[in-house]
Amino acid sequence: MKSMASSAPQRIAAIVGVGPKLGRSIARKFVHEGYTVAILARDLGRLSKFADEIAREEKAQVFAIRIDCSESRSVREAFEGVLSLGFVEVLVYNAYQQPPNWHPTNFTDIRLDSFEKSLTVSSVGAFHCAQQVLPGMVERGRGTILFTGCSGSLKGIAGRSELCCGKFALRALSQCLSMEFQPHGIHIAHVIIDGVIGPPRGGQSSSSASQRTTTLGTTPIGVDVIMDPDAVAQTYWQLHVQDRSAWTQEIDLRPSNPPKFC
Amino acid sequence: MKSMASSAPQRIAAIVGVGPKLGRSIARKFVHEGYTVAILARDLGRLSKFADEIAREEKAQVFAIRIDCSESRSVREAFEGVLSLGFVEVLVYNAYQQPPNWHPTNFTDIRLDSFEKSLTVSSVGAFHCAQQVLPGMVERGRGTILFTGCSGSLKGIAGRSELCCGKFALRALSQCLSMEFQPHGIHIAHVIIDGVIGPPRGGQSSSSASQRTTTLGTTPIGVDVIMDPDAVAQTYWQLHVQDRSAWTQEIDLRPSNPPKFC
Amino acid sequence: MKSMASSAPQRIAAIVGVGPKLGRSIARKFVHEGYTVAILARDLGRLSKFADEIAREEKAQVFAIRIDCSESRSVREAFEGVLSLGFVEVLVYNAYQQPPNWHPTNFTDIRLDSFEKSLTVSSVGAFHCAQQVLPGMVERGRGTILFTGCSGSLKGIAGRSELCCGKFALRALSQCLSMEFQPHGIHIAHVIIDGVIGPPRGGQSSSSASQRTTTLGTTPIGVDVIMDPDAVAQTYWQLHVQDRSAWTQEIDLRPSNPPKFC
């Protein structure tokens, strides 16, 4: 665990499943908005680099904590670390098992342990992480849990049962939890990312509407085939700050000009 | 048509279906963010009062234009007025036919003309309004159309076929339009409001997250049974300013603590 | 109206929207199973040919009755004819407005009256026909209403708003009616036909399972790209004879080997 904090931390956001794209952008956004952020993933070396980078940019503390979401002991230990920082007000669960290759796999070639691991990372890990933070949220009557889904959360895809089964299960979890915990003041939402996220464009994703609409007019058709992770992170933030009289349970996100597949 | 403007208006938002709750809050939000807003509904007297009120509060111009969404001629004439103000960058379609009474109606007691009118207001009106503004949006390669749905947009309800058929059709329209027009840079989204909207709480729905989370801790469980229209309007605004690399097509909104029905 | 009956008819099935494919196959199946069948469509000449043909094949009475589902008066008059035959135990609603051409239409080129008519044929006509037969079904505590949907009933398609809005609305109607009338013993189901129906293969679609499985082994992959209307009609029949303790509200049907579209 890498700490750059000194004074007592109060408002903690834990981002589980942080790679170079979405997780990093979400972490940066919450740091930027004043949260003490813990980022968690399996590769501590890479994670520490992200933490340093965000900490430097935002002049704030960022904690890098190793987690293996397929190991219950690792989840427990990681959250001992997270919870020691203070009240975890926000949990973002982003982790899933990357398929071994980009192409679909013949169903009969999928190894049982690979299928099980994918299900475990997508859904059992989410279950377990949620259990670590919910008691504190219930006690304080507030908190936000955001789960990351994909197009495979809604519809099965040939050759993608590993991904889809885990993501369907995660969606179920988000619905069950919102039914149970929203009356306790805990906002639980499922974000369906229906597209490919690229590197941040380095733009001002949080730019004001007037800037945006000015530049929109000059954007040539054909751009926006891939998604800017900073733009996606902006929606995660907006979900978190929604007023509790009007909460979203499920939202989709896709590029304006998605590629056509056959 | 009531005008309080003098200089040339540029950024127009048209809000169709404006009553004392959601429509009014959306209008106020877009005025507050710098848009020239036209509000449209059947009752011009009430509408003018809303326009005056918002114009006074926000020190801005608001146009009240009569529309009967069940009459094609009225739609055309109303949008001649709207389009004369300038480029309509935003259309919010909020109109639907109020059921004659609160209780479900026996199916065999529903009058054919009542069913037809409900379908017309919910979906034909939306079709027609969208046709008025889309050519301009396509020409400029930008624009936002937001359609308002409800829980009856997703699932049939006994005794509510008038509402549900129209709202299902509206959801279809929003999906067809987004498939066709998002590659042209036009954002089309469907907002499912799954709850009862009350009067604005007069609070700062656009308050910063830090204020909000501070006060959340003291909110007693049991509140947030009804929805604050200002909070809902905030989500409409956020949809409008989403980056075009990560657009939402469908989002739901409900109170954290919805009433239980049998 | 063309009558080939002499004795008192008792078990009536009315099939609305009968062309050379699905409607005709459903009609033939119900005739084959002993029902007195009325077939209804706009083109009485073609309809009468179908009625003659089925009557000859099945040695039974078939009634051809003209209906224009976009005209309320035509619906009422047609059902006066149908109801004069006796208790209408089964209604199949199959009618929809054929799009003017096979290719998707630019949204801004769709005429308002064309959109309205499509919505009317798909959903208002279904509403009106259901109203004609439901009082008799409620009185007797039994009956079946089957609505025909398509892939456009579930998801919007670019350039197909006329079809999709009507078919979404029809799906809503089927759900509302089943919520209200299933406790009265009336079975209401929605059949989603997700594929292209071809001409009947002239095979024994109702062949026993043993015959079927014997021949299956020799069927080359690549067949079954289009759907056999007799096979589809078989599922309509099975829905009708489902035991009331286990009723289907929605079912999909597609060929085993659907064509791939881009």
Next chain:
Amino acid sequence: MKSMASSAPQRIAAIVGVGPKLGRSIARKFVHEGYTVAILARDLGRLSKFADEIAREEKAQVFAIRIDCSESRSVREAFEGVLSLGFVEVLVYNAYQQPPNWHPTNFTDIRLDSFEKSLTVSSVGAFHCAQQVLPGMVERGRGTILFTGCSGSLKGIAGRSELCCGKFALRALSQCLSMEFQPHGIHIAHVIIDGVIGPPRGGQSSSSASQRTTTLGTTPIGVDVIMDPDAVAQTYWQLHVQDRSAWTQEIDLRPSNPPKFC
């Protein structure tokens, strides 16, 4: 493994997850239609009683084979037995982990191992069983796999994450498999049972329509609150014998007069 067969078996149906209600009725139906049936469950004693009973009633062979769907070795061994009988043409997967009690469980009280086991039985077991039979089906270009879902397959329920996550995952599996294997002639369907199944009513669930419609008229409203497993099994059979030009991927079943819950 208990064998009552002597001659060479050819057409095998394997029913996994057989208790006194649905599994038993499905087994009996397939035996009645001429299949050699293997029934599989954890409790071999009870299973053998069912096998004896059906074998006696139908004068046919029924195999009882122990399986623990949460143990990969048990699944493999059980299917060695099943596959030794001949080509498995039909697989019905019915198994799920009964929740420890009828009432919903507080999320934070659910044990991690209990959640994992439920997910394993509902979905990993289904994955594994499907892998055992699919190579043979692909080789012969035919076969049917039917998965049993429930209302928790479509929508999360407060306090039911164990059930819902597993059942959502199972639904994903059924969709992925149908996308991949239907073009190979293998029919894969998901049956959503949205209601409580009771004991068989002992009626003729396969009675002809004329008998059924005669008796329907006298059925008092208020019956059909629970589902007859023989009636449900009838739909499983009908799915199996569907023509391959018109296959169902998903179907729901519920009693005509379901109980109202708050």
